[in-house]
Amino acid sequence: MLASFDARHRSRQNPTTMPSYSARLAERISQTNTCALVGIDPRFEMLPEPIVAAWREKEATANKQSNSEHYVQINATEEFCCRLIDVVAPLVPAVKPQVAFFEQLGPDGLSMLQRVIRHARNQGLIVIADAKRGDIGSTATAYANSWLAGEDPDAAPWPADCLTVNPYLGGDSLAPFVKAASDRGAGLYVLVRTSNPGAADFQDRKTEGQTLFNGVAAMVERLSVETLDGDYGQVGAVVGATWPQELKELRAAMPHTLLLVPGYGSQGGTAKDVMSATDANGQGAIINSSRAINFAHLREPYAREFGAARWEEAVEAATKAMIADLATGAA
Amino acid sequence: MLASFDARHRSRQNPTTMPSYSARLAERISQTNTCALVGIDPRFEMLPEPIVAAWREKEATANKQSNSEHYVQINATEEFCCRLIDVVAPLVPAVKPQVAFFEQLGPDGLSMLQRVIRHARNQGLIVIADAKRGDIGSTATAYANSWLAGEDPDAAPWPADCLTVNPYLGGDSLAPFVKAASDRGAGLYVLVRTSNPGAADFQDRKTEGQTLFNGVAAMVERLSVETLDGDYGQVGAVVGATWPQELKELRAAMPHTLLLVPGYGSQGGTAKDVMSATDANGQGAIINSSRAINFAHLREPYAREFGAARWEEAVEAATKAMIADLATGAA
Numbered sequence: 186m187l188a189s190f191d192a193r194h195r196s197r198q199n200p201t202t203m204p205s206y207s208a209r210l211a212e213r214i215s216q217t218n219t220c221a222l223v224g225i226d227p228r229f230e231m232l233p234e235p236i237v238a239a240w241r242e243k244e245a246t247a248n249k250q251s252n253s254e255h256y257v258q259i260n261a262t263e264e265f266c267c268r269l270i271d272v273v274a275p276l277v278p279a280v281k282p283q284v285a286f287f288e289q290l291g292p293d294g295l296s297m298l299q300r301v302i303r304h305a306r307n308q309g310l311i312v313i314a315d316a317k318r319g320d321i322g323s324t325a326t327a328y329a330n331s332w333l334a335g336e337d338p339d340a341a342p343w344p345a346d347c348l349t350v351n352p353y354l355g356g357d358s359l360a361p362f363v364k365a366a367s368d369r370g371a372g373l374y375v376l377v378r379t380s381n382p383g384a385a386d387f388q389d390r391k392t393e394g395q396t397l398f399n400g401v402a403a404m405v406e407r408l409s410v411e412t413l414d415g416d417y418g419q420v421g422a423v424v425g426a427t428w429p430q431e432l433k434e435l436r437a438a439m440p441h442t443l444l445l446v447p448g449y450g451s452q453g454g455t456a457k458d459v460m461s462a463t464d465a466n467g468q469g470a471i472i473n474s475s476r477a478i479n480f481a482h483l484r485e486p487y488a489r490e491f492g493a494a495r496w497e498e499a500v501e502a503a504t505k506a507m508i509a510d511l512a513t514g515a516a
Numbered sequence: 517m518l519a520s521f522d523a524r525h526r527s528r529q530n531p532t533t534m535p536s537y538s539a540r541l542a543e544r545i546s547q548t549n550t551c552a553l554v555g556i557d558p559r560f561e562m563l564p565e566p567i568v569a570a571w572r573e574k575e576a577t578a579n580k581q582s583n584s585e586h587y588v589q590i591n592a593t594e595e596f597c598c599r600l601i602d603v604v605a606p607l608v609p610a611v612k613p614q615v616a617f618f619e620q621l622g623p624d625g626l627s628m629l630q631r632v633i634r635h636a637r638n639q640g641l642i643v644i645a646d647a648k649r650g651d652i653g654s655t656a657t658a659y660a661n662s663w664l665a666g667e668d669p670d671a672a673p674w675p676a677d678c679l680t681v682n683p684y685l686g687g688d689s690l691a692p693f694v695k696a697a698s699d700r701g702a703g704l705y706v707l708v709r710t711s712n713p714g715a716a717d718f719q720d721r722k723t724e725g726q727t728l729f730n731g732v733a734a735m736v737e738r739l740s741v742e743t744l745d746g747d748y749g750q751v752g753a754v755v756g757a758t759w760p761q762e763l764k765e766l767r768a769a770m771p772h773t774l775l776l777v778p779g780y781g782s783q784g785g786t787a788k789d790v791m792s793a794t795d796a797n798g799q800g801a802i803i804n805s806s807r808a809i810n811f812a813h814l815r816e817p818y819a820r821e822f823g824a825a826r827w828e829e830a831v832e833a834a835t836k837a838m839i840a841d842l843a844t845g846a847a
Contacts, residue, residue, distance in 0.1 A: 228654065285651055285658035291673030292627040299623065317651055319682055320616055321712040323559065327616035342622030351650055353684040353707060355714025376684060381652040383686025387731060390723040397721060397728060404717070 203336045205414035206311075206347055206372030207443060211468055213278035213311055219508045220463055222445070223273045224315070224475025225282040225301070227262045231480045233496040237261045259293050262286075266301040269479065272500045274308035276508065279346075281445075281473060284316040299343055306338055312345045313445070317376065319351035325361035333362070335369030347372035349423060349445070352401050359408065363420055367412050372419045372443070375405050378435060380425025380448030398431075399438065406439040417443045417469060424462070426454025426472070433461045436470075444470040450477040450507070456514025472511060478503050534667045536745040537678055537703030538774060542799055544609035544642055550839045551794055553776070554604045555646070555806025556613040556632070558593045562811045564827040568592045590624050593617075597632040600810065603831045605639035607839065610677075612776075612804060615647040630674055637669055643676045644776070648707065649693075650682035656692040664693070666700030678703035680754060680776070683732050690739065694751055698743050703750045703774070706736045709766060711756025711779030729762075733770050740773040748774045748800060755793070757785025757803070764792045767801075775801040781808040781838070787845025803842060809834050 204212075214220055229237075240261045244253040270280060282305075287298040305312045318328040334344030350362050352375050359375065366373050378388055378398040388398040402422060409418025421443035424435050436444065444462045448454040449472050462470035481487040481503035482496040491499040535543075545551055560568075571592045575584040601611060613636075618629040636643045649659040665675030681693050683706050690706065697704050709719055709729040719729040733753060740749025752774035755766050767775065775793045779785040780803050793801035812818040812834035813827040822830040 226655075283651075283655055283658075285649075285655045285662070289658040289661040289673070291662075292623045292630065294673075295626055296623040317649070317682075318616075319650075320614075320648055321710065321714070324557075324614055324616045327614075327620040330620045331616070331622075342620070342625075351648075351682050351684050353682050353718060354710050354712060355717035355719070357712055357714030379652065379685050381685060381688055383652070383688030386686035386688075386735070387684060387728060388686065390721070390728060390731060392721045392723045392728075397718060397723075400718060400721060 203370040205370050205412075206335065206366065206419050207414050207417040209346065209370070210278060210311055210372070210443065210471070211415060211417070213309075214468055214471075217276060217278050218467070219277060219511060220467060220471050221277045221504065221508050221511055222313070222471040222473040223269075223277050223280050223478050223504065224447075224473050225266055225269065225280055226475040226479055227266055227286050228480075229258050229262060231476075231483065232261055232265050233482055233493040235494055235496075236264055240264070255290075255293070258290055259297050262290065262294070263297045263301060267304050268497060269500060270301070270305045270308055270310065272497050273478070273504050274305070274310050276501075276504050277310075279311035279313055279471060280305050281313040281315050281475075283475065284314055295343070302343055302345055303338065306344065306346075311347070313347040313349065313372075313374065314343060314345035315349045317349050317351050319354055319358055321354055321358045322361065325358055326365065329362050329365035333365045333369055333371040335366070335371030337369065340369055345371075347374065347421075349374045349376065351376050352404070356404055359404070359420075363408055363412065366419050372421060374421040374423050374443070374445040375401065377401050377405060377422040378424050378428065378431055380427045380452050380454070384425065398435075402435055402439050402442075406442050409439065409442040413441060416464070417441055421445055423447065425452075426459045427452055429454070429458040429461070432458065436462055445473065446470055447473045450474045456510045458514075460511065460514035474507055478507065534701040536701050536743075537666065537697065537750050538745050538748040540677070540701070541609060541642055541703070541774065541802070542746060542748075544640075545799055545802075548607060548609050549798070550608060550842060551798060551802050552608045552835065552839050552842055553644070553802040553804040554600075554608050554611050554809050554835065555778075555804050556597055556600065556611055557806040557810055558597055558617050559811075560589050560593060562807075562814065563592055563596050564813055564824040566825055566827075567595050571595070586621075586624070589621055590628050593621065593625070594628045594631060598635050599828060600831060601632070601636045601639055601641065603828050604809070604835050605636070605641050607832075607835050608641075610642035610644055610802060611636050612644040612646050612806075614806065615645055626674075633674055633676055634669065637675065637677075642678065644678040644680065644703075644705065645674060645676035646680045648680050648682050650685055650689055652685055652689045653692065656689055657696065660693050660696035664696045664700055664702040666697070666702030668700065671700055676702075678705065678752075680705045680707065682707050683735070687735055690735070690751075694739055694743065697750050703752060705752040705754050705774070705776040706732065708732050708736060708753040709755045709759065709762055711758045711783050711785070715756065729766075730769065733766055733773075737770040737773050740770065744772055747795070748772055752776055754778065756783075757790045758783055760785070760789040760792070763789065767793055776804065777801055778804045781805045787841045789845075791842065791845035805838055809838065
């Protein structure tokens with residue numbers, strides 16, 4: 186697979202010799218032999234106690250700053266994220282940091298996210314920034330310039346390989362993101378059918394026999410075909426695992442579109458539900474789990490077996506269990 | 517008007533004695549006697565040359581850092597934004613920084629945005645962070661915690677009075693933002709019908725005789741009624757000026773909803789088009805202009821009269837012209 190990678194992918198769609206996002210993701214899925222995606226959702230109140238306690242102690246003895254709790258949060262979150270990345274890097278193709286949890290820590294939180302993203306890339310992981318950005322014209326370009334580095338880790342302040350985007354503003358709001366992604370060997374996942382109950386409010390509205398999400402899916406598939414490299418394009422779709430029938434239909438309606446599937450695990454989607462998202466080669470989709478992996482030490486059987494002190498072993502066991510479960514679903 | 521402010525508004529909806537966003541905005545509109553809103557869109561390539569040149573010279577003599585162009589961008593942008601704020605603060609009720617232009621400057625750009633927001637608040641302006649965030653559950657709460665300070669300028673890293681949000685993920689994605697806004701005397705503007713041509717792609721889709729944007733508008737009006745303080749609630753709507761007929765219909769369909777109207781000026785909306793958004797008291801809507809005010813020194817008649825050297829006079833003249841134009845439209 187690797188031998189033919191250069192020949193098949195380089196300089197096909199791209200004016201430079203840069204491999205595309207779809208090609209790089211396909212390679213990582215082949216290497217790791219799984220489509221499991223680990224979301225990075227560092228909710229401070231759920232971080233393993235030993236990490237937080239150690240930083241509190243350090244702050245208490247070293248500095249007496251009035252905002253020392255802020256630095257405890259920054260440092261403990263960074264240590265947690267980087268150690269989590271070290272555990273999962275040999276196991277999965279990609280990670281998906283949830284930008285909101287870094288943003289709420291202010292500019293220091295977003296500086297820390299830069300370091301976390303660079304660390305993940307250095308470990309060979311593909312990084313999908315889950316920021317759900319969306320705006321028009323030059324404003325959309327500014328967001329793309331913020332997040333879409335693609336191949337070149339110096340090409341954006343937060344050098345992700347891929348970004349999630351919101352389609353509500355329409356096709357001309359997606360175009361600047363698609364152009365930036367294509368130019369840089371980066372990718373996008375457009376929200377199509379999300380996994381939350383409220384998704385039904387607007388996404389499921391029927392128009393001439395077609396739901397709104399079908400309409401968004403048709404646009405995304407067209408953009409995928411326009412950016413095709415190998416079997417898939419650079420413009421993917423977010424489709425929740427919580428509605429297996431819709432997932433199956435959307436997979437069929439978007440044959441050239443990479444899927445990002447949230448809702449497996451904590452939100453109730455099973456391996457059987459989600460595996461219709463991948464193709465016969467186990468490609469074309471990545472299945473996300475965040476909390477169930479990040480905070481495996483808080484739930485059974487890992488809480489009893491490992492607990493907070495051995496949280497990395499809990500993460501590793503939970504990740505391997507997810508990979509095995511997804512393999513069963515595919516079989 | 518001011519004398520009765522406390523009696524009418526304090527502790528009406530809010531458990532604390534904090535005045536609501538809608539009450540504070542109404543007060544500012546009364547004080548300034550206009551519904552003009554100045555967007556802050558610091559596109560670096562359009563900043564007045566003297567500001568940029570001065571910072572380049574300072575960087576060239578003081579430091580020989582490899583990333584000195586980055587600091588030129590940060591410093592020049594901050595100086596521009598703060599001086600712009602000083603010019604418009606006595607004239608208009610509110611400003612709307614476009615977060616994407618700060619985000620693309622990286623964490624330093626977002627630190628600078630904190631200072632710009634604080635400066636605007638200190639000048640008495642209401643600050644609307646145009647970030648168009650949207651996500652579900654605790655992730656939405658994290659975004660609200662990032663941006664919604666409301667009355668207390670220490671309550672969020674970016675202490676805005678108000679935030680723009682995207683409704684695509686549905687009602688349960690708006691709920692955490694609405695709760696945070698109500699708790700803090702802050703506000704929201706939900707994207708309903710945007711001003712770009714692509715808005716038609718999804719927002720105009722007809723479902724059972726109703727467009728998607730009508731459906732979103734109905735939800736927003738309901739949320740406004742639930743958070744009513746005075747004539748309007750805390751959950752506003754973004755409705756573009758580029759489709760005057762839709763604007764008029766949406767105003768009628770959302771009688772308790774504050775409107776934020778983009779698309780006046782550079783995008784083609786006229787004073788007559790937009791003034792159907794306000795009520796008989798000149799309240800209930802704010803009309804945005806960004807580029808035409810920010811970069812007035814680049815367009816006639818201000819380019820010839822003032823030029824880049826006297827850009828603040830150009831900003832002042834353009835702002836006053838907009839205020840006068842809106843007053844004509846209302847008459």
